[in-house]
Amino acid sequence: MAEQLPTEYFVERVANMAHANGVFRITFAQQAEGESLQQQVRLLIPANQLGSILQGISNAAKDIGEQVQARIETDETKAPAKKDSPPKK
Numbered sequence: 001m002a003e004q005l006p007t008e009y010f011v012e013r014v015a016n017m018a019h020a021n022g023v024f025r026i027t028f029a030q031q032a033e034g035e036s037l038q039q040q041v042r043l044l045i046p047a048n049q050l051g052s053i054l055q056g057i058s059n060a061a062k063d064i065g066e067q068v069q070a071r072i073e074t075d076e077t078k079a080p081a082k083k084d085s086p087p088k089k
Contacts, residue, residue: 009041022047 011028015037018025024045029037045053 011040013037015039019047024050 009028010030012031013029014026015029016025016027024047026043026045027039028041028043029039032038
């Protein structure tokens, strides 16, 4: 039996972050009309785990960035050289 993932949420901003009783509470939101934010989900993280979680996210973002850059460079070397076309009159 396949393990079911929890519900997914699309977020664009951190609306609020608080710390109390050894727990960070991070509220994520979506940009609503105008300047307002629509809160989507609150993430609760034990304070003693916050550093390792942030480091993991940072490492993943760095790896993804490197993969994207490598793909761009590969695509550029495979693309045929473009000839400059004369200006249109």
